[in-house]
Amino acid sequence: xxxxxxxxxxxxxxxxxxxxxxxxxxxxxxxxxxxxxxxxxxxxxxxxxxxxxxxxxxxxxxxxxxxxxxxxxxxxxxxxxxxxxxxxxxxxxxxxxxxxxxxxxxxxxxxxxxxxxxxxxxxxxxxxxxxxxxxxxxxxxxxxxxxxxxxxxxxxxxxxxxxxxxxxxxxxxxxxxxxxxxxxxxxxxxxxxxxxxxxxxxxxxxxxxxxxxxxxxxxxxxxxxxxxxxxxx
Numbered sequence: 718x719x720x721x722x723x724x725x726x727x728x729x730x731x732x733x734x735x736x737x738x739x740x741x742x743x744x745x746x747x748x749x750x751x752x753x754x755x756x757x758x759x760x761x762x763x764x765x766x767x768x769x770x771x772x773x774x775x776x777x778x779x780x781x782x783x784x785x786x787x788x789x790x791x792x793x794x795x796x797x798x799x800x801x802x803x804x805x806x807x808x809x810x811x812x813x814x815x816x817x818x819x820x821x822x823x824x825x826x827x828x829x830x831x832x833x834x835x836x837x838x839x840x841x842x843x844x845x846x847x848x849x850x851x852x853x854x855x856x857x858x859x860x861x862x863x864x865x866x867x868x869x870x871x872x873x874x875x876x877x878x879x880x881x882x883x884x885x886x887x888x889x890x891x892x893x894x895x896x897x898x899x900x901x902x903x904x905x906x907x908x909x910x911x912x913x914x915x916x917x918x919x920x921x922x923x924x925x926x927x928x929x930x931x932x933x934x935x936x937x938x939x940x941x942x943x944x945x946x947x948x949x950x
Contacts, residue, residue: 877892
């Protein structure tokens with residue numbers, strides 16, 4: 718796995734660091750440092766960021782599920798604006814695309830527009846999910862990776878790979894070096910949600926899961942050196 722066009726999924730919660738909410742600037746600057754290495758080497762990079770540092774979905778029966786999901790979409794846009802600015806400060810050129818109009822803060826997504834920005838060497842942020850409720854950012858990144866003919870999806874998580882059970886609750890959990898997306902679905906391992914998993918399986922989109930906090934984890938993953946789990950399709 719030596720990708721030339723990749724989509725990177727960053728956990729919003731992981732970007733919050735020890736703060737658990739909002740942003741940890743040192744963490745985001747470290748992500749920017751690692752990303753810049755590969756972008757300067759010619760890797761075309763799209764980024765999707767979860768919204769968990771601001772919003773964890775519907776938490777009250779007083780809020781309708783579609784409205785809760787809309788709040789989540791806006792959380793991902795806030796994350797992309799922030800991280801995009803940190804990337805720009807680090808010397809990279811960026812553009813944020815959303816599936817719906819968002820004033821002058823973003824541009825409306827189209828494949829042609831995204832391809833043009835990739836050709837210009839920009840890091841493209843795909844914010845706002847799919848633009849529809851009931852779909853997660855997992856589904857969003859699977860959709861964009863397939864649409865944009867990406868080589869693979871990289872998942873930078875707070876956990877360093879795919880395990881046979883939750884390592885937070887099971888100290889004997891075993892990490893997979895490689896596993897098929899079909900096995901992930903059959904064993905309900907929850908790497909990404911079921912809708913996204915089936916999309917990746919049907920469209921043969923491979924993934925790699927690794928720890929965001931691993932030293933040079935993103936830089937290594939973007940060079941094809943995965944110290945986590947490769948999920949084959």
